[in-house]
Amino acid sequence: MIEHVAIIGAGFSGTLQAINLLRHDGPRATLIERAPVAGLGLAYGAAHPSHVLNVRAANMSAFPDDPSHFVRWLESRGVADAATAFIPRVTYGEYLRELLDAALRDPSGRLNLVRGEVEDLEFADGVHVRLTDRSIHADAAVLAVGNLPPHDPPGLDPETLSATRYKGDPWDRSVPEGLGDKDTVLIIGTGLTMVDVVLLLDARGFKGKIIALSRRGLLPRSHAPASAWERIGERPGSTASRLLGSVRARSAAIGWRNAVDELRPFTQAMWGNATEAERGRFLRHLRPWWDVHRHRLAPEVHARLMAVVERGQLEVIAGKTMGFDEQADGIHVAFRRRGSDASETMVAQRIVNCTGPLGDLARTEEPLLQKLAARGVIRPDAAHLGIDVDNQGQTIAADGSPNGNLYALGPMTRGAFWEIVAVPDIRNQTWSVARRLSNAHWVGGEGL
Numbered sequence: 001m002i003e004h005v006a007i008i009g010a011g012f013s014g015t016l017q018a019i020n021l022l023r024h025d026g027p028r029a030t031l032i033e034r035a036p037v038a039g040l041g042l043a044y045g046a047a048h049p050s051h052v053l054n055v056r057a058a059n060m061s062a063f064p065d066d067p068s069h070f071v072r073w074l075e076s077r078g079v080a081d082a083a084t085a086f087i088p089r090v091t092y093g094e095y096l097r098e099l100l101d102a103a104l105r106d107p108s109g110r111l112n113l114v115r116g117e118v119e120d121l122e123f124a125d126g127v128h129v130r131l132t133d134r135s136i137h138a139d140a141a142v143l144a145v146g147n148l149p150p151h152d153p154p155g156l157d158p159e160t161l162s163a164t165r166y167k168g169d170p171w172d173r174s175v176p177e178g179l180g181d182k183d184t185v186l187i188i189g190t191g192l193t194m195v196d197v198v199l200l201l202d203a204r205g206f207k208g209k210i211i212a213l214s215r216r217g218l219l220p221r222s223h224a225p226a227s228a229w230e231r232i233g234e235r236p237g238s239t240a241s242r243l244l245g246s247v248r249a250r251s252a253a254i255g256w257r258n259a260v261d262e263l264r265p266f267t268q269a270m271w272g273n274a275t276e277a278e279r280g281r282f283l284r285h286l287r288p289w290w291d292v293h294r295h296r297l298a299p300e301v302h303a304r305l306m307a308v309v310e311r312g313q314l315e316v317i318a319g320k321t322m323g324f325d326e327q328a329d330g331i332h333v334a335f336r337r338r339g340s341d342a343s344e345t346m347v348a349q350r351i352v353n354c355t356g357p358l359g360d361l362a363r364t365e366e367p368l369l370q371k372l373a374a375r376g377v378i379r380p381d382a383a384h385l386g387i388d389v390d391n392q393g394q395t396i397a398a399d400g401s402p403n404g405n406l407y408a409l410g411p412m413t414r415g416a417f418w419e420i421v422a423v424p425d426i427r428n429q430t431w432s433v434a435r436r437l438s439n440a441h442w443v444g445g446e447g448l
C-alpha cells in the first residue's frame with residue numbers, strides 16, 4: 001500500500017504531481033526542491049519579464065480536467081482577452097506558486113515541502129530518500145528532475161575559456177552583463193533558448209552584433225491566429241516517410257500549422273508504435289524540422305526577433321564550429337558554413353551555449369541520476385533521450401523490470417512518449433500518475 005510519496009523536484013511536473021495527489025485524495029506527499037523557490041522550475045523560474053509563453057493561455061491550464069482554469073485565474077486579475085493571449089512566463093510562475101501555496105495550506109496537511117538536494121534513493125521496505133542532511137522514508141518516489149543541462153559544444157573546453165567570455169548555462173543571469181556596443185555575442189543554437197537570449201540582450205539595450213549558429217540555421221516559426229478546420233480522424237502511419245507525406249498533403253489542404261497541430265492527439269501513440277529504427281530515422285532527419293514547426297513563437301516575439309534580424313543586428317548562420325581559441329580581443333571561433341569546405345574565423349567577446357537540453361543519462365553530471373544509473377536502478381531509453389519508463393510512468397531497471405516504487409515524469413520521459421515537453425502533455429501525465437498512486441493507496445487501504 002502506498003501511503004507516502006516523495007517527489008523529487010518542484011518544477012511544473014513535481015508541483016502538479018503533488019497537487020494532483022491531493023486532488024485525488026491519494027497518499028500524502030513530500031515535495032523536495034533544491035532551488036530556493038519551489039513551484040517554478042527552470043521554465044518559469046529563470047524567466048525575464050520579456051519572455052512570454054509560447055502557448056496561448058487557453059491551453060495552459062495546470063489541470064486537464066479544468067481546461068479554463070488558467071484563463072479564469074487571469075480574468076480574475078483583470079487580463080482582457082486572456083484565452084488568446086501569450087502571457088509572460090513570470091506570470092505563469094505566479095499562477096503555479098499560488099496553486100502550490102494553496103495546496104500547502106490544505107487543512108489535511110497531506111502535502112509537505114522540503115528544501116534540499118536529493119543525493120540518492122535506496123530501496124528497502126519502500127524507498128529511503130537521502131538528502132544532504134537527512135533521510136526521508138516513503139513508499140514510492142517520483143523523479144521530476146527536469147531536463148539535463150546542455151553539453152558544451154564539441155571542441156569547446158570551458159576550462160580553457162574565461163567565465164566572462166563563455167556562458168555554458170544560457171539561464172545564467174550574467175549572460176548580458178558587461179557587454180559593449182562594439183562586442184559580438186555568438187549564440188550556439190538557433191532554437192527557443194536562443195530566442196530567449198536575443199530578447200534578453202535586446203531588453204538590456206545591447207547594440208552589438210549577435211550571431212546565432214546551428215547546423216541547419218533553422219529558426220522557430222510563428223503562431224498565427226487560430227482557424228477552424230476539419231481534423232483527421234485517424235493517425236497517419238508511424239514511419240518517418242509516411243508522417244512526412246501526410247503532413248505535406250495536409251499542409252496543402254489546411255495550412256502547415258493546422259497539419260502539425262492536428263497530430264497532437266496522436267503523437268504519443270505514433271511514437272509508441274514506431275520501431276526503434278523509425279524513431280532513429282525521425283530523430284536524425286525530421287526532428288529539427290519538427291521542432292521549429294511544432295514549438296512555435298508567440299507572434300509578438302517572432303516580430304521582435306525579425307526586427308533584430310532586419311536591422312542587421314542578428315545574423316543566423318547554418319554551419320558548424322570547429323575550434324575555440326581565447327585571445328586578448330575575444331574568443332576566435334573557427335567555423336564552416338553548411339555545404340562549404342572553407343574554414344572561417346569570427347571573434348566573439350561572449351559565447352552563449354543554447355544547444356538545448358539533453359537527456360542522455362550516460363553523460364549526466366547529476367549525482368542522483370549518476371548513482372541510480374550506475375546501480376542499474378534506472379536506465380537510459382533506447383534513443384538516449386532520458387529515463388526509460390513504461391507506459392504507466394514506472395521506471396525500468398537495467399534488467400528490464402518495471403519498478404512500482406519509482407516513477408519518472410516530464411521531459412526526461414520523452415523516450416517513451418516523445419510529446420512530453422510542454423504543459424498540455426505534462427499536466428495529463430501528472431494527473432494519470434497521481435491517479436495510479438492514489439488507486440494503489442485506496443486499493444491497499446480497502447484491503448482489496
Ligand SMILES: Cc1cc2nc3c(=O)[nH]c(=O)nc-3n(C[C@H](O)[C@H](O)[C@H](O)COP(=O)(O)OP(=O)(O)OC[C@H]3O[C@@H](n4cnc5c(N)ncnc54)[C@H](O)[C@@H]3O)c2cc1C
Pocket residue numbers: 008009010011012013014015032033034035040041042043044052053054055116117118119144145146147368409410411421422423424426
Ligand atoms: C525556457 C522554457 C520555456 C518554456 N515555455 C513553455 C511554454 O511557454 N509553454 C509550455 O507549455 N511549455 C513550456 N516549456 C516546457 C515546460 O513547461 C517545461 O518543460 C516544464 O516546466 C518541465 O518541468 P519539470 O518540472 O519537468 O522540470 P524543471 O522545470 O526543470 O524542474 C525540475 C526541478 O527539479 C529540481 N531538482 C532536480 N534534481 C533535484 C534533486 N536531486 N533534488 C532536489 N531537486 C532537484 C530542479 O531544481 C528543478 O526545480 C518551457 C520550457 C523551458 C525550459
